[in-house]
Amino acid sequence: MREHRIRHSWAEARQTAFDAAEPVPETALPLGPDLCGRRLAEPVVALQDIPHFDSAAMDGWAVNGSAPWIFVSPGERLYPGQASDILTGGLVPPGAKAVLRSESGRVSADAEGLPVLQLSSEAKPGEPRAGQHIRPSGKEAVAGEQLLAAGTILNPVRLALAALSGADSLSVAGRARVRLLFTGDEVVDSGIPGPGRVRDVFAPQLSAAVLALGAEVVGEARLPDRLPETVAALSATDAEVFISTGGTGRSAADQVRRAIDELGADLMIDGVAMRPGGPVFLARLPGGRFLVGLPGNPLAAFMALATVAQPLLAGLAGLPRPAAIEVLSGAAHEPDPGRSRLLPYRDFYGLASPVAKTESAMLHGLAQAEGVLVVPPHGVKLGEAVPAFSFPWN
Numbered sequence: 409m410r411e412h413r414i415r416h417s418w419a420e421a422r423q424t425a426f427d428a429a430e431p432v433p434e435t436a437l438p439l440g441p442d443l444c445g446r447r448l449a450e451p452v453v454a455l456q457d458i459p460h461f462d463s464a465a466m467d468g469w470a471v472n473g474s475a476p477w478i479f480v481s482p483g484e485r486l487y488p489g490q491a492s493d494i495l496t497g498g499l500v501p502p503g504a505k506a507v508l509r510s511e512s513g514r515v516s517a518d519a520e521g522l523p524v525l526q527l528s529s530e531a532k533p534g535e536p537r538a539g540q541h542i543r544p545s546g547k548e549a550v551a552g553e554q555l556l557a558a559g560t561i562l563n564p565v566r567l568a569l570a571a572l573s574g575a576d577s578l579s580v581a582g583r584a585r586v587r588l589l590f591t592g593d594e595v596v597d598s599g600i601p602g603p604g605r606v607r608d609v610f611a612p613q614l615s616a617a618v619l620a621l622g623a624e625v626v627g628e629a630r631l632p633d634r635l636p637e638t639v640a641a642l643s644a645t646d647a648e649v650f651i652s653t654g655g656t657g658r659s660a661a662d663q664v665r666r667a668i669d670e671l672g673a674d675l676m677i678d679g680v681a682m683r684p685g686g687p688v689f690l691a692r693l694p695g696g697r698f699l700v701g702l703p704g705n706p707l708a709a710f711m712a713l714a715t716v717a718q719p720l721l722a723g724l725a726g727l728p729r730p731a732a733i734e735v736l737s738g739a740a741h742e743p744d745p746g747r748s749r750l751l752p753y754r755d756f757y758g759l760a761s762p763v764a765k766t767e768s769a770m771l772h773g774l775a776q777a778e779g780v781l782v783v784p785p786h787g788v789k790l791g792e793a794v795p796a797f798s799f800p801w802n
């Protein structure tokens with residue numbers, strides 16, 4: 409392993425992680441609910457007129473001319489004085505001038521006992537008007553017309569429209585495939601842990617967080633604190649990114665850094681000058697795959713996720729670099745030379761006020777927060793503008 413040991417600043421780390429990523433190529437996927445949230449790489453156009461045939465908007469009769477009408481078989485050409493049965497959505501036969509809805513007509517028998525259609529007492533004056541209750545073909549779109557532009561984020565309505573277009577698959581922007589690796593022999597995944605054990609806070613949510621950050625999880629595994637298993641897990645080739653939790657330190661139990669050495673990976677970010685989350689790293693593994701090492705402390709892990717994983721995943725998805733916002737500080741913060749402090753805050757009357765319970769191993773504060781202040785090493789005065797970020801779920 410090359411020993412860079414350059415601790416990036418918070419802003420440099422975000423830029424470095426973003427710049428490291430080449431967008432994953434676009435891909436054509438079958439039309440289905442899995443595409444919800446994906447970004448169109450190519451426009452969706454109508455493959456034929458929508459609707460593609462003249463259809464009835466009401467149950468009743470297709471008619472030509474004015475009452476009374478005699479009946480012909482459904483689908484046959486209609487001449488003046490003729491009608492045929494039709495249902496909502498049904499194909500309007502040639503020669504039909506209007507659809508008379510069932511409430512406006514009444515079928516009786518003529519002198520020879522043959523059925524004849526008359527206007528009922530419910531018919532409005534002038535009914536049926538020419539074209540009434542006929543949905544003409546091409547009314548919504550003509551063949552070749554763009555229905556959804558490239559770049560549109562797919563949602564249930566847009567997926568429905570894509571189906572209406574006649575498409576069976578859609579071309580969507582690529583996104584990173586991610587494997588999650590959870591370390592820590594002390595971690596239990598259910599129930600109330602005993603002393604020395606901790607309840608896992610990552611497996612219940614990290615794949616949802618990754619999805620919200622524009623990537624998809626293709627596998628997750630719990631790793632024992634042992635080198636061979638860690639190296640083997642990092643050898644999978646079906647993901648662009650691994651995200652590990654815990655084991656970023658250099659203790660005897662921490663195997664992730666040793667695995668990076670063993671695999672000959674390039675450590676691109678080896679710690680960030682921030683607290684919490686400082687031990688986060690970004691490595692490039694052989695074959696161009698990435699490993700983001702999140703610290704095991706829960707709040708530290710979320711801060712590391714926002715600082716390194718979010719820009720990396722955005723870059724791989726071809727999205728812009730996640731923007732930092734500016735908020736006005738609701739408190740003064742003393743200098744802390746050499747590192748930024750990431751402080752979860754809530755807005756109180758236009759001022760960003762740090763919340764309580766935001767130590768590295770805590771989560772309560774972050775769960776109440778609207779965003780996170782990035783207090784620079786030289787500190788902040790009350791009311792001063794300060795960079796901040798929020799998560800997509802805030």
Ligand SMILES: Nc1nc2c(c(=O)[nH]1)N[C@H]1C(S)=C(S)[C@@H](COP(=O)(O)OP(=O)(O)OC[C@H]3O[C@@H](n4cnc5c(N)ncnc54)[C@H](O)[C@@H]3O)O[C@H]1N2
Pocket residue numbers: 590591592594595606607608609610611653654655656657658662684685686687702703704705706708768769
């Ligand atoms: N001698 C030093 N010790 C530590 C340093 C240091 O610089 N020198 N840095 C501290 C900082 S800062 C952080 S952050 C943590 C980073 O720890 P690791 O990434 O090595 O993670 P672990 O040691 O495995 O665990 C730390 C902590 O997190 C808990 N944890 C781990 N996984 C989970 C999980 N899935 N769910 C809930 N909690 C988890 C674990 O039990 C530990 O309590 O290191 C400091 N130490």
Ligand code: MOO
Pocket residue numbers: 682683684685686687703705708768769
């Ligand atoms: O990054 Mo550590 O978060 O300070 O405990």
